Amino acid sequence: MRESLDNLAVELGRRLSAAGLALATAESCTGGWVAKVVTDIPGSSAWFDRGFVTYTDLAKREMLGVSAVTLSAQGAVSEATVRAMALGALAHSRAGVALAVSGIAGPGGGSAEKPVGSVWFAWALPSLANGDLPQVHTQLLQFDGDRDEVRHQAVHVALGRLLEWLPTAAGD
Numbered sequence: 001m002r003e004s005l006d007n008l009a010v011e012l013g014r015r016l017s018a019a020g021l022a023l024a025t026a027e028s029c030t031g032g033w034v035a036k037v038v039t040d041i042p043g044s045s046a047w048f049d050r051g052f053v054t055y056t057d058l059a060k061r062e063m064l065g066v067s068a069v070t071l072s073a074q075g076a077v078s079e080a081t082v083r084a085m086a087l088g089a090l091a092h093s094r095a096g097v098a099l100a101v102s103g104i105a106g107p108g109g110g111s112a113e114k115p116v117g118s119v120w121f122a123w124a125l126p127s128l129a130n131g132d133l134p135q136v137h138t139q140l141l142q143f144d145g146d147r148d149e150v151r152h153q154a155v156h157v158a159l160g161r162l163l164e165w166l167p168t169a170a171g172d
Contacts, residue, residue, distance in 0.1 A: 005037045005152075008159040012038070015166050016047040016097065021126070023162075024095035025051040026064055026085040028076060028102040029119060033155045049095040054085065064088025077102050077114050079138050082122035086136055090124050097166070098124040099158050105150045117143040119154045123165050137165055 016023055025034045035051030038044055052063050057076055060066040066084040074080040085100035103119030110116035119141050124134040139161065143153045 005155060005159065006040065008156070008163065009037050009041045009044075012159055012163055012166070013041055013044055013047050015163065019166070021096040022047050022049040022094060024049050024089040024093035024098045025158075026082075026089040026098060026100040027051065027053050028055055028060070028085075029105045030101045030151050030154050030158070031055065033151060034099065034101065034158050037155060037159065049093045052085075052089055052092070060085060060088075064092060075114070077104055077118055077120055079120055079122075079140065082120040083136050083138055086122035086124040087134065090134060096126050097162070098122075099162050100124075101154055101158050103150070103154060105147045105154075107147060115142070117145070117150050119143060119150070119157075121154075121158055121161065123162050125165055135165075137161075 027034055032051055032053040038048045054060040054063050057071045061068055064085050065088040066081055070080045070084055082100045082102050086098045089098035089100060100122040101119060104110050104114055104116050106116035121139045123137045127133060127135055141157060143150045
């Protein structure tokens with residue numbers, strides 16, 4: 001489990017460094033776990049700018065600029081919110097790449113519409129055309145398992161999918 005996350009972070013660092021990019025994270029349900037995995041890698045300060053742990057709606061609004069209207073209408077666990085979180089992480093950092101995670105890790109807090117294990121992701125990357133707005137990719141996944149397992153799977157997906165998207169952004 002640990003080795004898999006370390007391998008993802010090492011490869012991410014290699015690709016970000018090669019592209020001259022830095023990463024910012026905006027996390028809710030993972031509570032900073034993505035940032036921890038990344039900063040466990042020696043030399044990560046060369047390609048990791050900062051992490052925002054925005055567990056509450058107020059933190060999402062204050063630290064990332066997520067609108068109160070979005071949070072009220074869509075909820076914290078929504079595509080609109082993670083998109084705003086990723087863009088907010090870019091706007092409030094010196095990073096060129098950002099990822100955001102918001103979900104329901106459980107054991108409580110779920111609903112019929114958003115069951116426990118629901119996790120939204122967003123990845124904001126440089127546009128292929130100079131001067132354009134960042135590309136933002138989003139995805140909703142449903143994970144099984146207890147709180148720790150949901151969070152671990154979310155961290156794995158956040159890093160793994162960023163590696164999938166990064167070659168397009170870095171011109172590979």
